[in-house]
Amino acid sequence: MGLLEQVFEAGVVGAGGAGFPTHKKLTQVDLLIVNAAECEPLLASDRYVMRTFPDQIIDAVVQIRETFGIPRVVIGTKRHYAAEVKALQDAIGQRGGGIELFLLDSFYPAGDEQVLIYEITGQTVPPGGIPLQVGIVVVNVTTALNIHRATQGKPVTRHYVTVTGEVAQPCLVDAPIGATAADLIAAAGGATVEPYAIVRGGPMMGRRHGQAEVAGLGYGKADGGLIVLPADHPLIQFSQKPIEHVINQAKSICIQCSLCTDMCPRYLIGHQMRPHRVMRSVATGQGAPDLLDALLCCECGICEMYACPMGLSPRRMNIYVKGMLRSQGVGVQDKTVHPEQTRERDYRHIAQQRLIDRWELDGYPTHLDQVVTCEPDHVRLALRHGVGKPSAPRVAVGDKVAVGDVVAGVDFSEAGCLVHASIGGVVTSVDDGWIDVAAATGAGRTS
Template sequence: MPSLVDLVREAGVVGAGGAGFPTHVKIDAKVDTVIANGSECEPLLHGDQHLMKAEPRKIIEGLQAVVRHTGAERGIVGIKAKYAEAKTALKEAMTGYEGLEIFELQDFYPAGDEFSLVYEITGRVIPEGGIPLQVGTLVNNVETLYNIANAIEGIPVTHKLVTVAGTVAKPLTMKLPVGISYAEAIELAGGATVENYILLDGGPMMGKVVEDPSSPITKTTNGVLLLPRDHRWVRKLIAEDRTALKFSMICCHCDMCTDICPRNLLGHDIYPSRTMRAMALSSMIDISSYTNAFLCCECGLCDFICPLDLLPREVNVMLKRRLSEAGVKNPHRRSELKPSPFRDYRKVPTGRLLLSLGLKEFDSPAPMADFQY
């Protein structure tokens, strides 16, 4: 009989949360804890919430299969306390299973980041540049677990759960075939309601700009988001390298970007404010001196909090790219880390994030479509 790894490989399962790492490689490990990531922390996206309500048993079947395969002692679903209906459905689906439990998360961003999620649930800090496996933990998105359950039944991954939201006539969450174009997905949601917009694959914080609407969605697409091109937050998302560098010259060194940085709050050696200061006072001749940028998770909170509307995240993204082009690898591997005692007080509530960014008007429930494309 084929192993779980073989079944998952044959079904083409990859990380559905956005990273797209081959799941058959990820689950081929021994850990003591398996975490189902149901936090869905990106604002405006609702696919995981709808899936947890509609298919809780399959998610639990997938979780149990991974727990059994990895020899884990427990399987934990990390879900925000506010997702009451999904939480109830999952609890009912757990009936009869041993070693499975629910962990209620606060409603903050980025609760779904693996480093933050593992710390919230287990109290363990993943090393710099590390992965959950290094602290005996495996994390899978709930849709990935749903796909694992399907793989056990011989069903391959052919569709993706996608929220189409923003400036569309009828925001929806739909199960779409992989390969459908962004333009087709937008039309299924009633079409765009503004002419001049940008298209994001993902949410407003970490989504990637899509230049060609005729290009296809993939197994990692969880959101198709349209936002007005003249929106204040959008202007940050589409800023070029030279703009980010120019802006760094006027940094006031208030340190707010460092104070709110999720990685810094876990004890990682990343200080966005210091990077901005260094960029303002020196040249980039010795690119290797900026390796702390490798520790940036690109969540965008530093851009959000900056009182001068500067772009620390974009500076770090640019530095990581240039470091990689120069053949410089991440040298930061510390494992003895001490989280900040202020971490709990510096979490950013999702509601505050949406209001501050001016995106609250686009926060629609995006219900599940009553049709399958």
């Protein structure tokens, strides 16, 4: 079986958040970049993987390089990740000659795929395009570990999730795919506040969920972070504005200062992503062409969580406008790159620590070492994985499954993935969003 087939059979998708199926991504290119620049404040799972599995990561990278004849491989990580850099350097020295390490400052969003490409190569991926258009493939570092495991015949059935914030024991949880947010919180000693809400992912880009949702929220292959916060924490409250409120604010108090645009990382690599114009266009009812900028937004949150002096929500506006345009079948039209916009970018990097301070996250650890194993008695396996095609169920209620059995999937030719049972047990529910499996023993365990 070739590498792509092994990766497909193991159900590997991008672990960095997008969830794109990896077997549809790997190909012959000029440059392979490994994204090891974990940049969301408080998240520490990729760093743990780098410290703990450097040999496996480098083995995977070497295998990709040799399979596709890729002439250049660069691992992009942070300069201040000293232990991780050392681990990778040692592994490269032993088994991965010729692999470069590119060390970044600690800014957000250094781990944005297109920002990382710009940092390493000075190239801008065309607006609305993908790295392949400039001869580059980017693979997240945890995805690289999963590729290594795929070559050993091991499917993606577990992952490491950073569980932090208002929990008794912030830690990395080694959990089966599909463990619920409630199980992950329990593994970290339980929540220490009531009522609470969670951020699923990092504080900048993660989705917010209320306490009532955590029991039904299965963590998927691309989910690496869970932050518990008081329900009235500013980070939670800010995201709960109804879209009507966001629009009314744009109409009434947007001062068109354009700071949101000046600080936008996509604008600063040369894309015509000008959130102030989107705000103005919605406020005045002008529509296109300015509205079309919203299609270029990567939803990093800089504009609304850092730049805007009025506390407005250009990102929320972009998400709203993007949804509207896509429902009308409107795609990116102007794919011109504007190199003149990149001149100021070196002066507009935002230190991760400033985001931590601004959003009152400074009481929570930024480095985690302790790993807790979570063995729940029930998992919810997601059938949707980010931008990939949803997986079709291949089991029915009452079927018995063992760890590693395929329970849902797509064909190899499709941009989706196989889903494997992550615990042994009985299928208790199947719908178009989830497959629920209950452990055969019925006894969950956290150690």
